[in-house]
Amino acid sequence: MRLHTVASADTAPPRPAVWRIRSWPVWGAFLVAVVLLLKLRWLDGQFDVGGMNRWKWLVNAGAALLAVCWTIPLGRRLRAAALAGIDAFLSLLMLADLVYFRNFRDFITVPVLMQAGQAADVEDSILSLLRPGDLALVADLPIALALAVRSIRLAGPHPASTPAKRLRERLLRSGLAALLAVSGWLLIAVPVQEQKEGWARGLFGGEWWNVPIYNVTGLLGFHGYDVYRFAREHGSGGSLSETELAEVRGWFAERETLRRASESAPLFGAFRGANVFVVQAEAFQTFVLGLTVGGREVTPSLNRLIETSLYFPNFYHQTAAGRTSDADFAANCSLHPAPSGSVFVRYADRSFDCLPALLGAEGYDATVHHAYEASFWNRTNMYRGMGYEAFFSLLDFEMDEPLGWSLGDKSFFRQTVERLKERDRQPFYAMTVTLTSHHPYKLPAGLQKLETGSLEGTILGDYLQAAHYVDEAVGELVELLKREGLWDNTIFVFFGDHDNSVTDWSLYERLFNRPLNELEREMLLKKVPLLIHLPGDAHAGVIGKAGGQTDIAPTLLHLLGIPAGGLHWAGVSLLTDEAKPVVFRNGAFTDGKVFYLPSPDGAAENGNCYLLPEGTETGAAACRPGAEEALRELAASDRFIRHDLKSRM
Secondary structure, three states, X not given: OOOOOOOOOOOOOOOOOOHHHHOHHHHHHHXXXXXXXXXXXXHHHHHOOOOOOHHHHHHHHHHHHHHHHOOOOOOHHHHHHHHHHHHHHHHHHHHHHHHHHHHHOOOOOXXXXXXXXXXXXXXXXXXXXXXXXXXXXXXXXXXXHHHHHHHHHHOOOOOOOOHHHHHHHHHHHHHHHHHHHHHHHHHHHHHHHHHHOXXXXXXXXXXXXXXXXXXXXXXXXXXXXXXXXXXXXXXHHHOOOHHHHHHHHHHHHHHHHHHHHHHHOOOOOOOOOOEEEEEEEOOOOHHHOOOEEOOEEOOHHHHHHHHOOEEOOOEEOOOOOOOHXXXXXXXXXXXXXXXXXXXXXXXXXXXXOOHHHHHHOOOOEEEEEOOOOXXXXXXXXXXXXXXXXXXXXXXXXXXXOEEOOEEOHHHHHHHHHHHHHHHOOOOEXXXXXXXXOOOOOOOOHHHOOOOOHHHOOOHHHHHHHHHHHHXXXXXXXXXXXXXXXXHHHEEEEXXXXXXXXXXXXXXXXHHHOOXXXXXXXXXXXXXXXXXXXXXXXXXOEEOOOOEEHHHHHHHHHHHHOOOOOOXXXXXXXXOOOOOOOEEOOOOOEEOOOEEEEOOOOOOHXXXXXXXXXXXEEEOHHHOHHHHHHHHHHHHHHHHHHHOOOHHHO
């Protein structure tokens, strides 16, 4: 008697217990799509720029389907690897966007990625922007990777599989992928089109801020559009029409008229031939001036200098993602920063009307000094195009006061003045860019001289310590210029480049001992100091006119008596009654009478309009003409830069 039987060839062996893991790439596509959608939902709450409305839900769902649908027809091994890769790549992209947004209130774009090589230099700043809750974006990655690896190892055709069954399975998977692709496309296209015909009319044709674009397209859709936009701008499809060129010419002609009118003002040419020494102070904001902490002034040197200088309390930075490089560009070339990325990086090959070249043509020795890597922000190439005769960077300085990112500002200023004396060429234009007060603002204990009380150990407390150090450095610089006999024939300019990226409002409210409303918060971040000391302490006083960094170059030419009428600039002299709004990259503006904040959807009628100086909110209609003019100014500047229009004006 046989004790066993032989299995029939028609009888399939039982499936292994791991069949569910082997099937991961099939149902995994849907799971990854759901996980991505949930992450996008959480991320939208972190951005807090308009809410997860029904349109954004649909668009994000469509983007998630498009992200995974193409993996379904692939073989099991390739599908498993692709899904794990998609989950990892998009999760890390979301995390990068979140960190970037916390610092810049903007999203990562292709031009920003072109600057990714600088990330290692700002590692401490990046780490300080991470929060424990951010792990929600990457917590699933180890699980996804483990499932993918397990599935790849177990993948292979089932013993009972036949060519016909495999073909049928492939056709079914391809059909499902096509269905999901069409569904995903419709989930994106219908909501986007609906909004384009409503509040977002002209969204993809104008110079819109990235946040309204995100509110229409969602995060993944935004990145897809950004890639398309970048390709269009750098391909044959980005040419400027004659109508658009005429609009740019018309706008610059209007601004030229304002500058020509200032040439008859009293101070025009009052300091012809004077040296110019400019300090662009890293992350230096107006609120620290006159501030007392723990019974001690934060900025005693600057407080004294203001008393003998022209001081502009209503001066604002106009920077965007390019931060320090944006301030440098606006101050020297009087144009707005790019809507994404940095002009220094993206458009260093363009032609501009910049102070170094203009003053060089007048016999000035134009030099720029910055104790950091020459390649950072593409400075070497950009400074050459701006017309500087010499750029002194990290390797040109003795590292005798290592501090923060590089060299301490005290040594930096001392060595810069020594170099000017060695060159022995006057008149000179010396542009200096400081570093010590850079995020995250940590100074050695021996240099922390303020008693910051409850702010000790916080980033705002550290910032106040750094600002105090910079103030000491400026005080020593002024005394050195006096000892070297340079002060009495030098126009000395001090201005802040951008805000400090500290947006924990509870810290400011602790500092000022009161709550801050939306307008106060915005103005606190936007206001940076500008003071101009003239030889002989001449014309000292406070000028309340609203101004921005694009006005610095016209103001200096005004004092030096150099006509600026024919230049392609956005700014005007701050020393005349000629009025214009101060325009910010996101479409906000102020003219000293009102302050306009655009809404996340970008529609002028939905923005917030405040009356100044009282700060009371009024109807958006009061700001609508100014909001439209702000967009016109940004469009003119952007087109001039992007299409290299100087030779065509």
